[in-house]
Amino acid sequence: MSTLETVTGSCHCGNVRFTTTVDLTSTISCNCSICRKSGMILTFVPATAFSLETDPDALTDYQFNKRVIHHLFCRTCGVRAFGRGTAQDGSEMVAINVRCLDGVDLDTLTPHSVDGASA
Ligand SMILES: [Zn+2]
Structure with a gap:
């Protein structure tokens, strides 16, 4: 069940x-080279919902590999609150670091494990 809320x-x-408007019943934890080191829990929204x-x-932009994702971080404190990318259908997407959202009880989340390291 999808539960959209504005946070x-x-x-x-x-x-x-x-x-942004997110569905916190749909979060992921990814083991790719940057997610594992950043310790992020992500949820994805269309750019229009951000x-x-x-x-x-x-913000400072960090890119690597195919340089299709903008791994943005705060130039002052270094926290990675979100990133920008493009979905397979070409639409602009934003990856939200759920750990940076206000008032979200992280213990209630059930992140789905994604094997980004093998992708
Ligand atoms: Zn900052």
């Missing part, structure tokens, strides 16, 4: 803040 999120220092409330210049 706010931020990096640690607050220079990066956003509002609104950055702060200056985009607060």
Whole structure:
């Protein structure tokens, strides 16, 4: 069952803040090279369901491998609150780091394990 809710999120220092609409019954934990080191729990939303409330210049973009995903992080505190990419159908997507959302009880989440390391 899908349960959409509008939530706010931020990096640690607050220079990066956003509002988004997410389905927290659909989260993933991935074992790829960057997710395992960043310790993220992710959920994916269309770019139209994501609104950055702060200056985009607060973010630094990190890219590797095929350079199709923008692994953004706060240039001040280094927290990776979200990233941007493109879905297989070409639509713009945002990967939200659920750990950066306000008021979410992480113990209630049931992240689905994704084997990104083998993808
Ligand atoms: Zn920050």
